Amino acid sequence: MSFTPIVDEQGFAAFPAPAKLNLFLHIVGRRQDGYHLLESVFQLIDAHDTIWLRLRHDGQIVHHNPLPGVPAELDLTVRAARLLQPKESDWGVDIRVDKRLPMGGGVGGGSSDAATVLLALNQLWQLDYSRADLMTLGLRLGADVPFFIFGQNAFVEGIGEIMTAIATPHRHYVLLHPQVHVSTPEIFKDPLLTRNSPSIKVGDLEEAVTRNDLQACAVRKYPEIAEQLALLKPFGDARMTGSGSCVFVEMPSQAAANAVLCGLLESISGLVVSTLDRHPLYEYAK
Ligand SMILES: C[C@](O)(CO)[C@H](O)COP(=O)(O)OP(=O)(O)OC[C@H]1O[C@@H](n2ccc(N)nc2=O)[C@H](O)[C@@H]1O
Numbered sequence: 001m002s003f004t005p006i007v008d009e010q011g012f013a014a015f016p017a018p019a020k021l022n023l024f025l026h027i028v029g030r031r032q033d034g035y036h037l038l039e040s041v042f043q044l045i046d047a048h049d050t051i052w053l054r055l056r057h058d059g060q061i062v063h064h065n066p067l068p069g070v071p072a073e074l075d076l077t078v079r080a081a082r083l084l085q086p087k088e089s090d091w092g093v094d095i096r097v098d099k100r101l102p103m104g105g106g107v108g109g110g111s112s113d114a115a116t117v118l119l120a121l122n123q124l125w126q127l128d129y130s131r132a133d134l135m136t137l138g139l140r141l142g143a144d145v146p147f148f149i150f151g152q153n154a155f156v157e158g159i160g161e162i163m164t165a166i167a168t169p170h171r172h173y174v175l176l177h178p179q180v181h182v183s184t185p186e187i188f189k190d191p192l193l194t195r196n197s198p199s200i201k202v203g204d205l206e207e208a209v210t211r212n213d214l215q216a217c218a219v220r221k222y223p224e225i226a227e228q229l230a231l232l233k234p235f236g237d238a239r240m241t242g243s244g245s246c247v248f249v250e251m252p253s254q255a256a257a258n259a260v261l262c263g264l265l266e267s268i269s270g271l272v273v274s275t276l277d278r279h280p281l282y283e284y285a286k
């Protein structure tokens with residue numbers, strides 16, 4: 001069934017932008033242009049930003065609450081709207097973002113915000129772009145945008161653009177956010193990064209031994225990540241998502257995850273998350 005947004009008293013409609021976890025991330029090679037060939041399972045989770053949109057009919061795209069340190073014109077929500085806006089069109093939009101997802105946390109917040117704007121405006125502006133069209137547009141904004149438009153949990157290959165939908169079990173995680181901003185290019189450039197993990201076929205995922213190949217480099221540069229991984233280690237196979245900084249561990253139930261989170265130090269920033277089967281706006285593209 002298609003998602004129906006709540007509308008506030010000012011006429012803004014609310015659209016969720018969910019986060020992702022990289023359940024593992026292997027680097028299996030490097031292209032001539034320096035980009036890395038990766039293999040990863042991308043898992044949608046129920047932590048999300050909320051993007052509030054209100055239609056305008058004067059062609060303007062207005063961001064009402066820019067993020068600290070991100071000028072409105074550089075915000076991925078505004079860039080996504082500009083990319084989609086037809087030339088010479090009267091369609092415009094007011095944008096407000098309730099930011100909950102940690103920025104630079106490896107949970108894909110900025111990419112998901114952009115994907116939600118593309119999916120929602122495709123409907124509100126009655127553009128009728130196909131999912132494939134929106135994924136191609138989205139790639140211009142960031143490597144993870146096509147995944148959120150794809151809208152299903154996926155085995156991802158190539159430099160991040162080849163996706164195969166996979167069924168993943170319903171799971172619960174404790175997710176911690178070490179308060180450091182990891183530079184993605186810096187981690188990929190690290191001479192100590194291993195780039196020769198053996199390639200996995202999608203059919204072999206269940207038996208595969210997996211890890212995040214970016215984790216060793218991130219931990220060397222940011223001891224805070226190692227400290228928070230150590231906090232989760234007693235509960236299972238704790239690992240980092242994306243290029244960090246967030247770390248997570250699977251728990252047998254939501255109650256068990258809540259108990260672990262409550263038992264951690266007060267100064268730790270974290271949350272309990274559960275998996276999603278599909279992006280809430282999946283039906284907004286065909
Ligand atoms: C590693 C992941 O977090 C997995 O979800 C993402 O693919 C990274 O996505 P992102 O933060 O949106 O990063 P992008 O802005 O696309 O890429 C940042 C930089 O990371 C490096 N990069 C990224 C993706 C890739 N397959 N190989 C790379 O070498 C490149 O130096 C690139 O300039």
Ligand SMILES: Nc1ncnc2c1ncn2[C@@H]1O[C@H](COP(=O)(O)OP(=O)(O)OP(=O)(O)O)[C@@H](O)[C@H]1O
Nearest residue numbers: 075076103104105106107108109110111113144242
């Ligand atoms: N709407 C937005 N939300 C978050 N970040 C944004 C947004 N627009 C632009 N940015 C910029 O993008 C940078 C990366 O943000 P993001 O939260 O997507 O990182 P991430 O979770 O590490 O992503 P990934 O998992 O793709 O590596 C931010 O530091 C910020 O400068």
